Amino acid sequence: MKPQTQQPPRHTIRGTVMTLNTPQPPISVGVDEAARLIGVARSMFYEMIARGDIQTFKVGRRRLVRVKALEAYVRRLAKENGR
Template structure:
């Protein structure tokens, strides 16, 4: 890869940087089902689609808060 192609899967530390969240918050989101992950062997990975879905969820919740 040349570095310009977006990744399909992110390790937890990469997801932490992308979302600007701490490790404990990331794992709480995973436990609560708000951030989906997959496992490859012993490695837990966050699909790019799951990160986008979480961001969309935050936007929807924000819009609901404004409308209320």
């Protein structure tokens, strides 16, 4: 007799079957990762924060950026500078 392996719980969301161990994209990232994602240096990213181009928040001592805020910033730049 084969031993049974326990399957992770399954959930259906809008017709998509998901398991609890399905990797989810992050909703926020640190400054280093945010700068890397949009292709600028860390120091340039801090300048963008100081100018108010991108909103951040702090959790303890760590400064985080919402991924949606990064996406909105890139969309805004593409729209303003698009040809």
